Amino acid sequence: MSKAAKVALVIPCFNEEDVVLSLYAEISRTLFPEGITVTPVFVNDCSTDNTRQIFIDHRMTFIDLPVNLGIGGAVQAGYKYAFRNGYDIAVQMDGDGQHPPSELHKILKLITGGEADVAIGSRYLTKEGFQSSSLRRTGISYFRWLNKKLVGVTVYDSTSGYRALNRRALELVSGYYPDEYPEPEAIILYALHGLHIRETPVIMRERQGGKSSIRTYKTVYYMFKVTLGIIFLYIRLKFNGKRHLL
Amino acid sequence: MENVISYRLQIIAIAMALCFMFFIFRLIARGKLREEYSFIWITCTALLLLFSFWRNGLEVIADLLGIYYAPSLIFLGAIFAIVIFLVHLSVVNSRQHQQIKDLAQEMAILKKKLEDEEQKKGS
Known part of the structure; x- marks a missing residue:
């Protein structure tokens, strides 16, 4: 049986007024294993709609960024908050409802059981639930190949944002976290710092509102940017030592 | 000359x-x-x-470098200087980007802490 753990559920939100409340209700309804307390920590990334007002009206825990930082900066803010406030685990969860809270315990189990420092919820390990477009899947297998070549770690769903970090990983990402499309890059960061990465199958849903940060016309830019990010991060960590990150 | x-x-x-x-x-x-x-x-x-x-400075230097058409030395020098300076500005820009990000996160976390304290005092 797993021991007690304080879990911060970091949910970055940019204009998610349609789904944020139902997500909050769903998290509140979800039953978690004994000893695990889950606090949703919303990060308002300068939304221009009513997202912030919803947080205030329903007395939800949220941190309010004064300028728009994008997904990487918003998630890192949540990680920093979790690390400083003594949470044992932080889980990143998308604000658009793609990541069902009912699947959370599967990811948490890897951390509380001490099997991993970073646990990633993957939608490709079993072919269940929302699988996303074939173009996106091609991109993801490319990143899998790249990660395997560079750090020898196979992560099937390297773009999955549904991941849990223990305090060791939280300390690392409080110091440095990639910016624009952080997920595939972060895997390199974890692997080169000797953190154990494990994947577990989760069932994801199709997004309920908002727009994906990766739209079709941006795919080429995305692939290019992430490839560059991964390679340069690899070079920086491998040859310059870790001091350059902080 | x-x-x-x-x-x-x-x-x-x-x-x-x-x-x-x-x-x-x-x-x-x-x-x-x-x-x-x-x-x-x-x-x-x-x-x-x-x-x-x-x-005659330009002509003299162009002669020294073996540049046939002296005015092209101006373009060479100017473009080189501009490119170097632009790279420098990009470096400065990247550093400021990082600093702004850190400040924004710090501010958001402090704001949250302040609100929590006030709420504690209020109740």
Whole structure:
């Protein structure tokens, strides 16, 4: 049986007024294993709609960024908050409802059981639930190949944002976290710092509102940017030592 | 190599260089230009002045370097300087990006902490 753990559920939100409340209700309804307390920590990334007002009206825990930082900066803010406030685990969860809270315990189990420092919820390990477009899947297998070549770690769903970090990983990402499309890059960061990465199958849903940060016309830019990010991060960590990150 | 540039043009060039120098110094004096950037601009004005006084300078240097058409030396030098300076600005920009991100996150976390404290006091 797993021991007690304080879990911060970091949910970055940019204009998610349609789904944020139902997500909050769903998290509140979800039953978690004994000893695990889950606090949703919303990060308002300068939304221009009513997202912030919803947080205030329903007395939800949220941190309010004064300028728009994008997904990487918003998630890192949540990680920093979790690390400083003594949470044992932080889980990143998308604000658009793609990541069902009912699947959370599967990811948490890897951390509380001490099997991993970073646990990633993957939608490709079993072919269940929302699988996303074939173009996106091609991109993801490319990143899998790249990660395997560079750090020898196979992560099937390297773009999955549904991941849990223990305090060791939280300390690392409080110091440095990639910016624009952080997920595939972060895997390199974890692997080169000797953190154990494990994947577990989760069932994801199709997004309920908002727009994906990766739209079709941006795919080429995305692939290019992430490839560059991964390679340069690899070079920086491998040859310059870790001091350059902080 | 006489009369490469007419005297009238030389006077205009010197006047322009002095104006530019005055403009830069005024910016620095008013604190609108940080000293770390002022260095490059002072060097630029110094070069401008040098070549407005030294009339054959360009030809001489071009000759030394084996450049057949002297004015192309201006373009070479200017483009090189511009590219270097742009890279420098990108570096500065990236650093500021990082600093703004850190500040914004710090501020958001502190704001949250402050609200929590106030709530605790209130209840």
